[in-house]
Amino acid sequence: MDVLSNMQQQRANVEQLRREAAIERQPISESCAKMLKYIAEHEQEDYLLVGFSSQKVNPFREKSSCTVL
Template sequence: MAANLQQQRSINEQLRREADVPRIQVSQACQLMIKYVLEHGSDDCLLNGFVSQKVNPFREKNSCSIL
């Protein structure tokens, strides 16, 4: 019983903290995300590719050959 009461208090405290989080409308959040993507799209390696293969972390590693 005491453990259940403590768990309920913990949940209640968490819900109070979450209620204080500032919120914005979904339409505003979408506009902000679109703006961010448009502003930072030129820096995105997945969209534009890599400047050289040396900076590409997904490049094929050198294989070890046994003579």
């Protein structure tokens, strides 16, 4: 019974490796160029770079100050 389960596990491993081998790959240089293009096109939408137009639209602002009684 142990040999049968081991063979099933090995078949599952082989099938997984075949699926992974079939995935289309890209060269790093191509991927980096696409990322740089995306970043350049969307940098005006990045609040970490341009900030918020006002404190009201900032979701990270302090909601209220802490008051000690």
